[in-house]
Amino acid sequence: MTDSADLDAKYRALRQQLQVQRQLLLSRLNPARSPAADTAFPRSMTMRMLTGKSTMLMLILAEVLPLLVARYIARSSSRARDS
Numbered sequence: 001m002t003d004s005a006d007l008d009a010k011y012r013a014l015r016q017q018l019q020v021q022r023q024l025l026l027s028r029l030n031p032a033r034s035p036a037a038d039t040a041f042p043r044s045m046t047m048r049m050l051t052g053k054s055t056m057l058m059l060i061l062a063e064v065l066p067l068l069v070a071r072y073i074a075r076s077s078s079r080a081r082d083s
């Protein structure tokens with residue numbers, strides 16, 4: 001039973017060493033990004049924008065997008081008439 005406990009302790013120590021090593025490599029490879037930001041949900045910038053508190057951006061998109069779509073439709077319909 002002590003062998004099992006000893007192996008478990010070695011396993012936990014090795015796992016912690018690997019985790020520390022990964023964090024160190026991450027900070028060396030990309031110092032601008034913090035390791036805590038990588039574990040945050042959601043990881044995708046698009047999903048962060050959609051689920052985050054970026055209401056101002058969403059309001060602007062809600063106002064501008066219909067204008068752009070209307071302009072595209074008007075342009076395509078005028079091309080159809082010219083043809």
